[in-house]
Amino acid sequence: MLKKASIAAMTALLAATLAVPAYSAAAGGPKQMIVMQQSSKMYDNGQLFMATQPTEEKKGVTFVAARSLASKLGMQVTYNAKTKEYDFMNNSVKLRYKLNSASYTVNGTQANAIGAVYIKNGSLMVPLRSLVSPLGMTLALDKQQKRIVVSGSSTSVPNPTPTPDPGGETPVEPTEPPNPTDPPTTPTPPANEPPVARFITDKQSYRIGEQVLYTDQSTDDKGIVKTEWMNKQDVFFEPGNYTVTLRVTDKEGLSADYSLDVTVTNEILYTKEQYDRLFTKIGDKFPIDAASVLQFQALNYAIEKSGQQTLMRLNSPETIYEEGIYYSDTASGNVRFLLHHQNNRTSPVRIYLIATNTNEDPVIVTSGKIGIGGPSTYVSATGKNALARYLQGTNDSVTTVIPPGESRIVLREISNIRLDTGKVITAHADLVTSQPLRFTSVVVNDGRDPLVAMPQLPVLPWDGKHARGTFEQADRSITLRESLGGSPSRMVLADQTYDSYLQGYDALSGMPQVNSGNYGSNYTITLERVQPNTLIALNARGGHYGGAFLVNGKLTYMTTENILSNSSEAGVLYRTGSREEKVTIVFSPASGSNLPINLIFLPLPSAL
Structure with a gap:
């Protein structure tokens, strides 16, 4: 009789154990969750929080953003990228969902979730009932207020009653503390979870x-x-x-x-035209009717000389096929070099600028600003970057003394660069000499001594296409004193009609040279009176153009992200404010780009 009573008592105890929900009211305080239908709003004991996705109704089943709700229920979430399974667990319950499946497990027991779980905009969506019912929580639909009330207990469960597994064995918590001499267990890092886009x-x-x-x-x-x-x-x-x-x-x-x-x-x-002119960022571009630009009033101006400035344009042969002397001439005072080459040899080369003193006295050479673009495979990029670095450059001068009858490598920033096959380099560089020096542009294979090689190198002829030579009075200063911006107008630059080309000579052949486009010439344009709310933009008229400008001392790329592709695009250089302004623009035509260019002045619509 005693044995039968014991068995009956154990059976009753086991039934009571199975009847206790994972979240019992006795274990924690009361809990109420409110899930608003077709909304991201949820309430945790009256406190509003936002789910990552609004609830969705599919064939009578309410789907919720599982991670948002589970976090409020005190559940941890892990994701197995290989099996595409999600585990939701706390101290006593483990739910496992598989993506695109309506079947899931509750503490290892197969169950039906009623609807297949899925991903919506990066969030896992699961049937609401499948998530909260295993926790001993109930659902009530409030149709009038379009909400679902989820009631149960707090998610905090101290010493929860273990739930039997499907094999009938009840897990028992260890009663023996771990041995302190055992090696520490390395925790398994959590599986990577997909991002949540929003x-x-x-x-x-x-x-x-x-x-x-x-x-x-x-x-x-x-x-x-x-x-x-x-x-x-x-x-x-x-x-x-x-x-x-x-x-x-x-x-x-x-x-x-x-x-x-x-x-x-x-x-x-705003119309598109109004918006583009008002809000296109400085350095960005917008579309423009190419033909309409030519209808703008063309401004007349006078070119003023800016003092002594010798320009040596080292641009021919532009493509390097062989070692040799690419240019040589004598100059003194303020000397600028514009170098632009592409290496088409099968081996890398270096370009050297060598100064030779043919005087009886030592000559002092002082370097000035320098800007180098490349090596790069993109011609426009080297021209734009070289010019930008030159305009921003400072006169961190380096002084070299060259004894009589000797030669020295100058502007070593250029020769320090190895030019590999197919690469392009552009450089703007200034020097000041105390007396005349012969400057020679030398190209030799990487590793060869240019000073030793120079006497044996061939003098290469002009390629018949790209300008090479010496040009005096190279810099230009232009001042406009008339009021600008009252109506559309344009300033035409480097076109040979409004802005004549520099005339010079090729010292190696003795032939006259025309610097078409005035590459290497520094322009300073002073606009004395630009009306309020005026847009100053650049329009390329000769093809593509990628350069740089200093506008009131601030560098602006043209363009910041790309180039002006053709005459149907305009790049924003500057906008005046609510008052008339004086604007100064400094630039040089960019190597690798096409001329002429137009500065255009457009009245802006009123900003609303």
Whole structure:
């Protein structure tokens, strides 16, 4: 009889154990979660929080952003990238979901989740009931307020009652403390979880020509390394609904998408032309009617001499096919060198500028500003970068004394660069000499001594295409005192009609040379009176153009990200404010680009 009573007591105890939910009211305080239908809003005991995705209804099943809700239920979440399984667990319950499957496990026991779990914009969506029912929580639908009330206990469960596994064995917690002499156990790092993509806009609808402000709110457990936008525009110029998508990728290659509709009404704030002229960033470009530019008033101006300045343009032969002397001439005082070459030899080369003193006294050479672009495979890039670095350069002078009858390598910043096959180099460099010196441009294979090789090197002829020679009075100063900006106008530069080309000579052949485009010439343009709200832009008229300008002492690339591709584009150099301004522009025509160019002056529409 005693044995039967014991068995009955144990059976009753086991039944009571199985009846206790994982989240018992006795173990913790009461808990109420409110899930708003078709909304991201959720409430945890009255405290509002936002889920990563709004709830969705599919065939009568409510799906929720699982991670958002689980975190409030005190559950940890891990992801196995190989099996595409998600584990949600606390002290007593472990749920395992498999992506795109309606079957899941509760403490290892197979169960039906009613609906297949899926990913929405980077968030795992699971049936709400499948997540909360195993925790002993109940659901109640409040149709009037469009919400689901989830009731149960607190997620804090001290000393929870173990749940039997499907094999009928009850897990027993260890009663023996670990041996302190055992080696420490290395914790298994958590599996990488996919990122959560999300962004918001500052408004729900916009007028035509109104800026859209996007705020990226994406997150990831290990950091996002790549962000891609599809159909994202700062402004829209046609009414309608536009779907903008954000894709984010984490360090291990997992990615997630998030899409949002932007609504554009029929109301017009700005036309595209107005918007481009008002808001295109300094250094960026906008489309323009190429033919209309030629209808702008062409401004007349006088070119003033800027003092003694010798320019040696070292640009022919432009393509390097052999070792040799590429140019040589005698100059003194302020000397500038413009070098532009591409190496087409099968071996790397170096370019040296050698100064030889043929005087009876020592000659002092002092270096000035220098800017080098390259080596690069992109011709326009070397020209733009060399000019930008030259314009920003400082006169950190290096002085060299050359004894009578001797030669020295000068401007070693150039010869320090090895020019590999197919690469292009451009350099602007200034020197000042106390007496005349013969300057020789020498190209030799990398590793060869140019001073030893120079007497045996051939003098290479002019290539018949690219200018090579010496040009005096190379710099130009232009001052416009008339008021600009009241109506569209343009200033034509380096075109031979409004702005004549430099005339010079090739010292090696004795032939006259024309510096078409005035490459290497420094321009200083002073605009005494630019009206308020005037746009100053650059329009390339000879083809593509990529250069740099100093506008009131501030460097502006043309363009910052690319180049002006043709005459149907204009790049923004400057905008005046609410008062008349004096504007100074300093530049030199960029090597690798086409001339002429136009400075254009456009009145701006009123900003709303």
